[in-house]
Amino acid sequence: MSEPRAYRIRTATPDDAPRIAELLHAFNTEFDTATPGVEVLTRRLRSLLGGTATFAIVGGEPAVGVALVTVRPNVWSDAPVALLDEMYVDPAERGGGLGSEIMRVMIEACQRLGVGEIEINGDASDADAMRFYEAHGFTGSDPATGERALYYSRSI
Numbered sequence: 001m002s003e004p005r006a007y008r009i010r011t012a013t014p015d016d017a018p019r020i021a022e023l024l025h026a027f028n029t030e031f032d033t034a035t036p037g038v039e040v041l042t043r044r045l046r047s048l049l050g051g052t053a054t055f056a057i058v059g060g061e062p063a064v065g066v067a068l069v070t071v072r073p074n075v076w077s078d079a080p081v082a083l084l085d086e087m088y089v090d091p092a093e094r095g096g097g098l099g100s101e102i103m104r105v106m107i108e109a110c111q112r113l114g115v116g117e118i119e120i121n122g123d124a125s126d127a128d129a130m131r132f133y134e135a136h137g138f139t140g141s142d143p144a145t146g147e148r149a150l151y152y153s154r155s156i
Contacts, residue, residue, distance in 0.1 A: 005096050009105045012056035012066070017045035019063045020056055027088040054085075057106045065089035065098045067106040071113060079116025087120075087129075103136050121151045 012020060021041035028035035035041070048054040053072065059065040068086040084106070089099045110118055120138055122129050130140065141148050 005093075005098075007059040007065070007098050007101060008061050009057060009059045009101050011105075011109065012049055012058045012063075014046045014049045016056065016058060016063065017042045017049060020045050020049075020058065020066050020068070023063060023066050023088050023090070024068070024086055026090070027086065030091070055109060057102050057109065059089075059098045059102045060093070064093045065102050067102045069106060069110070069118075071110075071115060074116070077116045079114055082110045082113075082115045082118045084118060084120045099132060100136070103132075107136075 018038070021038045024041055025035050025038045027033075045056075049056060054068070054070050056069070057067045066086065066088055067084060070083045070085050071080050072083070074081040087099070087102070089102070107118065118138070120133055122133065124130075134140075139149075
């Protein structure tokens with residue numbers, strides 16, 4: 001049995017925008033989802049990562065995994081809420097613990113920011129992602145009522 005690979009896990013800077021854009025573009029391409037392309041994603045990421053409401057955790061040099069998070073105030077608590085906007089690990093690197101390490105560091109970063117809750121939107125057909133999130137303590141139902149959580153959206 002081979003040793004698990006060690007990855008450098010860190011908070012991204014705006015200088016990481018091009019590589020994160022490549023990963024996010026690959027993510028959407030892998031799942032046949034529209035993407036604005038690496039150039040547009042790079043521009044957007046440089047801006048977002050330069051602000052205070054968005055951060056990314058990357059793993060590997062160069063990065064082969066990323067968690068992109070947006071933090072916002074919330075009316076229901078004094079603590080902000082984080083949304084895991086995107087999480088992706090290059091297919092060749094999956095199964096070796098990188099995603100779990102990125103998740104661990106992302107949760108720690110949210111704790112340091114005083115986040116009260118982390119939300120994730122996912123596709124019902126992505127059973128692997130649901131298993132991964134559930135293995136890390138996330139639930140797809142309201143803990144108080146057991147009602148299934150749903151996500152709705154509308155483009156405008």
